[in-house]
Amino acid sequence: MSRRAKIFWIAVLVVFAGGLFYLRSLARRVFFEPPPHSDESAKARLSEAVLQSGAGPNETAVLFFPSLIGRALVAESRPIKWAPSEADRVRQVLLALAEGPSQRLGHPLAAATTVRAVFLTLDGTAYVDLSSDLVSGIYPGIEAESLAVYSIVNSITTNIPAVKRVKILIQGQEVDTLEGHADLTEAIVPDPTLVKGNP
Amino acid sequence: MQSLNRHLPGSWRKLLLSLALLISGLGLLLWPARTLRSDNFVFYFPTSRRVIPLEVIDSVQYLPLLPVLNLVGTLNGLTERRNNLKVAFGDSHIELHDGDPRVRLDKKTLILAAPVRVSNGKWMVPSDFLTTVLARLTSQDVEYQIGTNRVFIGNIKPGSFTVRMEQESSGARLTFQFTDKVTVHTESTNGKWVMFLGDHPIQPLEQSFHFQNPYISDVRFDDQDGLPKLVITPSAAGMNFYPELLEGGKVLQAEVSKPAQPPPQTPKAPPPATPSSTATTAPPVAPGPATGTAAQTGPATPAGPPLPVVALDAGHGGEDNGARSRDGVLEKELVAQLVERVRQALLTTGKFRVVMTRTGDANVTFEQRAVAANVAGAAYFLTFHAGDLGGASPQVAIYTYQSPGLASPSSEGGANPFFVAWDRIQENHIGQSGKLAQTIEQDLAVLAGVTVDPATAAPERTLRSVNAPAVAIEIGSLSPDVDAGPLTDAAFQLHLSSIVAEALSALQAGGA
Numbered sequence: 001m002s003r004r005a006k007i008f009w010i011a012v013l014v015v016f017a018g019g020l021f022y023l024r025s026l027a028r029r030v031f032f033e034p035p036p037h038s039d040e041s042a043k044a045r046l047s048e049a050v051l052q053s054g055a056g057p058n059e060t061a062v063l064f065f066p067s068l069i070g071r072a073l074v075a076e077s078r079p080i081k082w083a084p085s086e087a088d089r090v091r092q093v094l095l096a097l098a099e100g101p102s103q104r105l106g107h108p109l110a111a112a113t114t115v116r117a118v119f120l121t122l123d124g125t126a127y128v129d130l131s132s133d134l135v136s137g138i139y140p141g142i143e144a145e146s147l148a149v150y151s152i153v154n155s156i157t158t159n160i161p162a163v164k165r166v167k168i169l170i171q172g173q174e175v176d177t178l179e180g181h182a183d184l185t186e187a188i189v190p191d192p193t194l195v196k197g198n199p
Numbered sequence: 200m201q202s203l204n205r206h207l208p209g210s211w212r213k214l215l216l217s218l219a220l221l222i223s224g225l226g227l228l229l230w231p232a233r234t235l236r237s238d239n240f241v242f243y244f245p246t247s248r249r250v251i252p253l254e255v256i257d258s259v260q261y262l263p264l265l266p267v268l269n270l271v272g273t274l275n276g277l278t279e280r281r282n283n284l285k286v287a288f289g290d291s292h293i294e295l296h297d298g299d300p301r302v303r304l305d306k307k308t309l310i311l312a313a314p315v316r317v318s319n320g321k322w323m324v325p326s327d328f329l330t331t332v333l334a335r336l337t338s339q340d341v342e343y344q345i346g347t348n349r350v351f352i353g354n355i356k357p358g359s360f361t362v363r364m365e366q367e368s369s370g371a372r373l374t375f376q377f378t379d380k381v382t383v384h385t386e387s388t389n390g391k392w393v394m395f396l397g398d399h400p401i402q403p404l405e406q407s408f409h410f411q412n413p414y415i416s417d418v419r420f421d422d423q424d425g426l427p428k429l430v431i432t433p434s435a436a437g438m439n440f441y442p443e444l445l446e447g448g449k450v451l452q453a454e455v456s457k458p459a460q461p462p463p464q465t466p467k468a469p470p471p472a473t474p475s476s477t478a479t480t481a482p483p484v485a486p487g488p489a490t491g492t493a494a495q496t497g498p499a500t501p502a503g504p505p506l507p508v509v510a511l512d513a514g515h516g517g518e519d520n521g522a523r524s525r526d527g528v529l530e531k532e533l534v535a536q537l538v539e540r541v542r543q544a545l546l547t548t549g550k551f552r553v554v555m556t557r558t559g560d561a562n563v564t565f566e567q568r569a570v571a572a573n574v575a576g577a578a579y580f581l582t583f584h585a586g587d588l589g590g591a592s593p594q595v596a597i598y599t600y601q602s603p604g605l606a607s608p609s610s611e612g613g614a615n616p617f618f619v620a621w622d623r624i625q626e627n628h629i630g631q632s633g634k635l636a637q638t639i640e641q642d643l644a645v646l647a648g649v650t651v652d653p654a655t656a657a658p659e660r661t662l663r664s665v666n667a668p669a670v671a672i673e674i675g676s677l678s679p680d681v682d683a684g685p686l687t688d689a690a691f692q693l694h695l696s697s698i699v700a701e702a703l704s705a706l707q708a709g710g711a
Contacts, residue, residue: 012215019222026225069589071596071655140522140530141586142598142673146657149603165604176565176660180515181584183658185622188603 063096064154064195066106066147072196073151074105087118089160090126094118097155106144108151110137116172124164125187126156132171135178145181150191157190165189239423240326241349242270243357243400248425253348254323259313260348261323264295271337271352284322291336295322302332309335344402349422357402362418364410364574365505366552370438370456371414375429377401380448385440392431392440394451401427411558411571414438414455431455507707509545510554510572512582512661513538517562522586524683531560533677533686534583540692541581544700550707551578566622569664573624579635579703580669582661585686588675592685594650595695597640598671599632600625600663601656624666629656631668635706639670642702646694672699 061080064073078096082089098109114131121127138148153166167187169175175184240253240262249270254261268274268288276287282297294303300311302324309332313325324332326343329350334341342357343350351357358379365372382397403420410417416432431440433455441454513535515521521530538555545551554575556568572580588594602623619626636654643651659671674686674695685691 015222016215016218019218022222023225067589071652071657139587139678141588141675141677142584142657142659142671143589143596143675144587146601146659149658180519180521181586181657181659183603183660183663185660185663186604188658189605191601 061093061096061159062155063093063101064151064158065097065101065103066108066144066151067196068104068106071143071147071194073147073154073194074101074103074196076101076103076105078102086160086162087120087126090118090120090128090156090163091115093155093159094128094130094152097152106139106147106151107137108148109134112136120163124162125167126160126163126165127167127169128152128156129169129172134170138178140179142181145178147194149178149182149184149188150194153188154190154192154195238348241422241425242267243349243351243355245353245355248400250423250425253326254318256316256318256323257313260326260346261313261316261318262326262328264315264322264324264328267324267328267333268336271333271339288336293332293336295324297322300325302328304332304335347402347406349400349402351400351402355400357400359402359404361404362408362574363576364408364412364415365508365576366412366414366554367456367505370454371412373415373418373431373453373455375451375453377449377451381444381451382448383442383444383451385442387440390433390436392433392442392453394429394431394442394453396427396429399427408570408574409567410434410574411555411561411563414457506550506552507578508554508575509551509703510556510575510577510580510665510667511538511542511545512556512568512572512580514582514584514661516557516560519562521584522677523679524677524681524686525679526682526684528677528683528687530585530677533585533674533683535560536687537674537692537696538583540696541583541699544693544696545703548700548704550704565660566664568661569666572669573664573666577665577667578707580662580665580667581699582659582669582671584671584673585677585683586673586675587678587680588652588673590650590676592676592681592683593648593688593691594652594675595643595646596652596673596675597636597643597654598657598659598662598673599629599636599654600669601658602626602663603658622664624664625662625669628666628668632662632670635668635703636670638706639672639699639702642698642705643695646698649691649695 058079059082060077061082063076063078065076066072067074080092080096083092094109094113094115098111098113100107100111109130110133112131112133114133115128116131117127117129119127119129138145149168152168156166157163165187168178168184170178177184238253238255238260239250240260242249242251251262251266251270264284264286265274265277268286272289274286274288276285278285284295286293286295291305292303295315297317298314300314302309302311302315311325311331312327315325316323327345329341329343330345337352339353340355341350341352342355356379358377358381360375360377363374363376365374379399381399384395384397386393386395401420401422405420407417407419413434416434419430419432421428421430431453433440437457439454439456441456443452443454444450445452513531515531515534517531519531521534523529535557542553542555545553554571554577556571557563568582588596605626625632633654640651640654643649654670657671662669662671677683677686
């Protein structure tokens, strides 16, 4: 075999090997790698399990659930072992809301809702990133949607005084509304006038 | 290739060829795509204007560097290496690198919003080069608004304009208010009306305005060829168009109307002449398939002062069905039906004109709904929804806007009436909206068998950007647990519609 032929064959082999390597990595990416969100979801659920087990002394959390009749929020108390960090406490409140009320009241969050992330900023804004499952638990309409939003906001700000307003994100994205009604374009301050019994 | 033929059997040759084709095919398929389209960029100078083609690469506007520099000064030298370009421009030296957003200008390093690119052998810079670098290279003023396709260089004060559309009984009237005098020359091209606005440079606040209207579909500002003009698209063919310049050329009014039967033959009366006026009346134009003007005469002259506009918004639509009842009634269809009844009731009073933000089953954004009402100069805005109200059907609840960022809803308006962002303009109308809600609520109290919830505030997104007294009216309950029979009942809808129309009439008459 001539020198030129050898060089030619080596070049062909290199190209072929490169192609195979590329195909292999492509196949791995397409067929074997898990979708990125499944790992994220697993982490979120693991942290939820840890939070639910609790660590501190027994205290009381006040949660607000939508009334089924009339435009109002109804307060419910329940024992809770607060986590040390405020971000984790926000998660605890959201998980408790997702568990639902003990009385016959509305559900502000579907049970399947995952708390993807919580961030607190120095100006007292809590950014809560929820999974899109959230909307499946909300009754349709202006009243029902706004009550669900204020149920989340009032519950968080009442239990974690450092939080003054709440910005709700869905699947990591800013959204206009949940289901076409409640304005989520900015961080929401609590509305205490909605709570039954408050003036 | 000869070597390949000599050393390989035929089957191997085919296999290798197939593999090479497969690999190159996959490579082409998976190569990251660059979004690329071409447009023009207009450079306005005090006495001239030049057009340079721009490229949009990965959503960033890019301009060719050397033509841009040639427009504003003289190139003294150029050194190009593989990934690097050095330009001597006047007394300055510029150095750029392919793929790098940093530009070295003499001893300063400036950072652009996107990396410099070499496309088809041309050095391309992102459009913020105009303000970041060019403004330092030239002693002239450089006025460029990011995202637009025009820059003003030198002592130029570009004008602007606002648009207002009013619907009339047999047509629509467009009013353009310019900041400076313009001259108008109208042509009809491809079924659209094109109004050339003379030589004065214009920087529009919005590039286009869309209407849901039986006469006008949209109005677009265009200066891609360096000639500022307005392109008006009619909603249907065969409309008459009568543009007219008023107030010395600062107001352009255009009447759009359906041709009368039989077609009018009398010439349009000239506008009253005023000594200081330079107003010109363009001949009426009908859009046709080819360029040219078709003389149509006899404009629709409005009778009496215009009636106030009520903007009616049917919630949801298109892909967004809204709520659904147990028996399959969709919110988007139910409220569209109700809104049509309210429209009829309002027109019957003879006291209002009506603008619909959604006609048919269309996807309409919140912004488009607000713009439709704001552009029409609506006196009132009503958005209709159906949802779960908890109690027995039928129920009605009325809401005013509650800003989610304000601590407690105030009947007096927002926190700072002087600085309200355009998209939160409803905060300026909270007081009047409350009055509107109370008037409708009081009138609804006479509706037998219907529970009316006290008017309250809610962060209803549709209301946020509406520049008029605005309320959301929700009927219920429409939810998966109950049937929608009481809400689809024609008697209920007719009563509700007539009460809403009466309430607005009373409010308009000042008798609320």
